[in-house]
Amino acid sequence: xxxxxxxxxxxxxxxxxxxxxxxxxxxxxxxxxxxxxxxxxxxxxxxxxxxxxxxxxxxxxxxxxxxxxxxxxxxxxxxxxxxxxxxxxxxxxxxxxxxxxxxxxxxxxxxxxxxxxxxxxxxxxxxxxxxxxxxxxxxxxxxxxxxxxxxxxxxxxxxxxxxxxxxxxxxxxxxxxxxxxxxxxxxxxxxxxxxxxxxxxxxxxxxxxxxxxxxxxxxxxxxxxxxxxxxxxxxxxxxxxxxxxxxxxxxxxxxxxxxxxxxxxxxxxxxxxxxxxxxxxxxxxxxxxxxxxxxxxxxxxxxxxxxxxxxxxxxxxxxxxxxxxxxxxxxxxxxxxxxxxxxxxxxxxxxxxxxxxxxxxxxxxxxxxxxxxxxxxxxxxxxxxxxxxxxxxxxxxxxxxxxxxxxxxxxxxxxxxxxxxxxxxxxxxxxxxxxxxxxxxxxxxxxxxxxxxxxxxxxxxxxxxxxxxxxxxxxxx
Amino acid sequence: xxxxxxxxxxxxxxxxxxxxxxxxxxxxxxxxxxxxxxxxxxxxxxxxxxxxxxxxxxxxxxxxxxxxxxxxxxxxxxxxxxxxxxxxxxxxxxxxxxxxxxxxxxxxxxxxxxxxxxxxxxxxxxxxxxxxxxxxxxxxxxxxxxxxxxxxxxxxxxxxxxxxxxxxxxxxxxxxxxxxxxxxxxxxxxxxxxxxxxxxxxxxxxxxxxxxxxxxxxxxxxxxxxxxxxxxxxxxxxxxxxxxxxxxxxxxxxxxxxxxxxxxxxxxxxxxxxxxxxxxxxxxxxxxxxxxxxxxxxxxxxxxxxxxxxxxxxxxxxxxxxxxxxxxxxxxxxxxxxxxxxxxxxxxxxxxxxxxxxxxxxxxxxxxxxxxxxxxxxxxxxxxxxxxxxxxxxxxxxxxxxxxxxxxxxxxxxxxxxxxxxxxxxxxxxxxxxxxxxxxxxxxxxxxxxxxxxxxxxxxxxxxxxxxxxxxxxxxx
Numbered sequence: 001x002x003x004x005x006x007x008x009x010x011x012x013x014x015x016x017x018x019x020x021x022x023x024x025x026x027x028x029x030x031x032x033x034x035x036x037x038x039x040x041x042x043x044x045x046x047x048x049x050x051x052x053x054x055x056x057x058x059x060x061x062x063x064x065x066x067x068x069x070x071x072x073x074x075x076x077x078x079x080x081x082x083x084x085x086x087x088x089x090x091x092x093x094x095x096x097x098x099x100x101x102x103x104x105x106x107x108x109x110x111x112x113x114x115x116x117x118x119x120x121x122x123x124x125x126x127x128x129x130x131x132x133x134x135x136x137x138x139x140x141x142x143x144x145x146x147x148x149x150x151x152x153x154x155x156x157x158x159x160x161x162x163x164x165x166x167x168x169x170x171x172x173x174x175x176x177x178x179x180x181x182x183x184x185x186x187x188x189x190x191x192x193x194x195x196x197x198x199x200x201x202x203x204x205x206x207x208x209x210x211x212x213x214x215x216x217x218x219x220x221x222x223x224x225x226x227x228x229x230x231x232x233x234x235x236x237x238x239x240x241x242x243x244x245x246x247x248x249x250x251x252x253x254x255x256x257x258x259x260x261x262x263x264x265x266x267x268x269x270x271x272x273x274x275x276x277x278x279x280x281x282x283x284x285x286x287x288x289x290x291x292x293x294x295x296x297x298x299x300x301x302x303x304x305x306x307x308x309x310x311x312x313x314x315x316x317x318x319x320x321x322x323x324x325x326x327x328x329x330x331x332x333x334x335x336x337x338x339x340x341x342x343x344x345x346x347x348x349x350x351x352x353x354x355x356x357x358x359x360x361x362x363x364x365x366x367x368x369x370x371x372x373x374x375x376x377x378x379x380x381x382x383x384x385x386x387x388x389x390x391x392x393x394x395x396x397x398x399x400x401x402x403x404x405x406x407x408x409x410x411x412x413x414x415x416x417x418x419x420x421x422x423x424x425x426x427x428x429x430x431x432x433x434x435x436x437x438x439x440x441x442x443x444x445x446x447x448x449x450x451x452x453x454x455x456x457x458x459x460x461x462x463x464x465x466x467x468x469x470x471x472x473x474x475x476x477x
Numbered sequence: 478x479x480x481x482x483x484x485x486x487x488x489x490x491x492x493x494x495x496x497x498x499x500x501x502x503x504x505x506x507x508x509x510x511x512x513x514x515x516x517x518x519x520x521x522x523x524x525x526x527x528x529x530x531x532x533x534x535x536x537x538x539x540x541x542x543x544x545x546x547x548x549x550x551x552x553x554x555x556x557x558x559x560x561x562x563x564x565x566x567x568x569x570x571x572x573x574x575x576x577x578x579x580x581x582x583x584x585x586x587x588x589x590x591x592x593x594x595x596x597x598x599x600x601x602x603x604x605x606x607x608x609x610x611x612x613x614x615x616x617x618x619x620x621x622x623x624x625x626x627x628x629x630x631x632x633x634x635x636x637x638x639x640x641x642x643x644x645x646x647x648x649x650x651x652x653x654x655x656x657x658x659x660x661x662x663x664x665x666x667x668x669x670x671x672x673x674x675x676x677x678x679x680x681x682x683x684x685x686x687x688x689x690x691x692x693x694x695x696x697x698x699x700x701x702x703x704x705x706x707x708x709x710x711x712x713x714x715x716x717x718x719x720x721x722x723x724x725x726x727x728x729x730x731x732x733x734x735x736x737x738x739x740x741x742x743x744x745x746x747x748x749x750x751x752x753x754x755x756x757x758x759x760x761x762x763x764x765x766x767x768x769x770x771x772x773x774x775x776x777x778x779x780x781x782x783x784x785x786x787x788x789x790x791x792x793x794x795x796x797x798x799x800x801x802x803x804x805x806x807x808x809x810x811x812x813x814x815x816x817x818x819x820x821x822x823x824x825x826x827x828x829x830x831x832x833x834x835x836x837x838x839x840x841x842x843x844x845x846x847x848x849x850x851x852x853x854x855x856x857x858x859x860x861x862x863x864x865x866x867x868x869x870x871x872x873x874x875x876x877x878x879x880x881x882x883x884x885x886x887x888x889x890x891x892x893x894x895x896x897x898x899x900x901x902x903x904x905x906x907x908x909x910x911x912x913x914x915x916x917x918x919x920x921x922x923x924x925x926x927x928x929x930x931x932x933x934x935x936x937x938x939x940x941x942x943x944x945x946x947x948x949x950x951x952x953x954x
Binding site for chain 1: 568590601606607656794796797
């Protein structure tokens, strides 16, 4: 961690602990520089980082002031999924969701698609264009089975930010994170095996479990700290679990980041039971706080964590550039990757490698982190305004997804059917469970910059939610 | 079939049946036009097609003359694989082959990579470049789960050439043919199931069988007419076969095209036993005779053929643009595709669609068909010259792969190890079998235009082959 990051972290603790109160002015840059015996520019950078993290606000010609933590609706309860291994259902609903996104003009709040219109992505388009301008034939040839050397080098370099020390040869490039997840799962399980998952959980991994003939054991999950280690420990004693699949940083759909201490304990549990962990880190680089949180992989000392990620949420999903660091399961993973697609498309790999090397990735992320954090606050504000007061909402620490919980008995599948008639879609919560739980929940994205079209859509959803609650006699009319 | 194609076919039969003998001059264009009551230009096109198919040669200011069928070495015998379902081995050898291709400067005669340096591919590079020049954001977004609409339209249009009538919605785009094959296999089998395959068979499909925990039942296969229907029929009676996987047109590695009558009978067998056929047509558009041969899919009247293909051999493998027409198994196929990679990269799909729409695909194929046919004849000539006379060789009807058979007991794995020290690679025959058969065989490609480097490599291989035969006492020294 750099000096200014250390300072920022220390000041954040002071604010949290109340040494600086809401509205207080922070010491002047000069005073702070003396107090901590660091340079003026270090303090300036630390203050800017505090502001980027939403803790203070700068007032021109005056200084930095502590902000109020914004008032937020209640968090969802810890989840209570069925406590036994289950076959995954819901493929038809997932297919319906995926196909609905293809409709022109739809306000698709259900999809997990980042904003690709930012100016900071333009250099990537230029690279894609330039790479083919000079009749360079490399893009036409198979890339190596492990993926482009340049790309694996850049991914290894970026992984330092999450506390990892990966060598390029520790990495296998995949066609998006979905291929990383399905190849990882195939590498360590056989049909009939039980996989423990956080719950709610990304429908792509749930469908992988289904397609591979596995059973999902959904573990209660807390909306701030993630998978319950206590429940997981009991489950591991009771069931022959063959793998643990989790998204500990910027979770999809709940948005939490597990505290490091819990990541360590999860890893320890996996070690005690000699089970691999499949760690989905696809949203990890979109954490609002910088430097970004560590992965479980960064604590992994015996190679049992298979880290899966991609640029689908950070840059653009149409590139289909993902990767996996499979640890000790590398040999089997490579076989599964070969059988899956032989190699991934060459051109997007080269373009992403070049974009990262030029510094474009970090520049773009700085912009998107801020945009999505503002998006979260705006979305929470709209939910407060347009949804019934009984609504519970997650408080994402990164990414662009919100989890909304309505009273037990509410039917978000029915809600979605009605919304589609008004050219709006949500992701019904039931997609995120093996057993059809979370029918009273939904996932919404907040990728867009301020846009009255989105606010209108949220108000329409709120209206329909209220109507459904009344119809189903879930509230007094 | 167009008029000039009909005429060409009729004249081809006459040549085959001896009505026109080697060295004969064909009737003048005017005479032929009168005889068949067709236009001058129809005859001209028919004669040009005859020449492209290698049956006649034009002599300037004289006319078209019938060519001698070139003298070729003996064909390999019909294969005699083990007649029971087997687990597939050989992954380490496949991996070694794949990795060896990444070595700089290697004369990689073992790989299945087309020539991507032809001028007729340049427009494709231009399209790839132009698509990103105007900051069009479509390439950054997920394409639909089934794949780009434009591409599926073009694939459906091209499929007419192989006798099919596919609707764009009958097609699912995949990340190369490998994903088409593995998703198809997953859609119709469960671990432990038996799959009947032609033998020798592409190592990618064999490894798919391995990775999915299936068993391969290798069926004797004739080097000119393909999988033995008699042997297959007996096998279907004896074993609980769940799918048949074949490459009937421009087979890899043997190069044959099954006669239509045998394709029909194979389909009938599948229907009688209610089994799906997975048809790999990846080399089909590279048949030397135009119009190209029909697929089994073109006879399919109850949707049991899953047709898999890609542009990896016709255009360029680095694009990873493949597809499958899954027939009645479409729903399951789509699930497997979603779990495999969610979507395929957007940009290459759009570029290929545009290239086909502009006519670039057919223009390129015309060139490559001629190049590969010349390559085949040159390679056969070199084999005759540099290999021992006991060598048997396939006589490919399309594509760019040759199957070379040496006396029983010959070890092509050992040969490859020695050749690698001289910066040459071959594909050892053992990769094309579940059980380690065909160790006395090898696959060579002949993609390159005339090149003394290749001839030198072939002469070195021939030299090493002779040395090994002597060392192993397979011939008198």
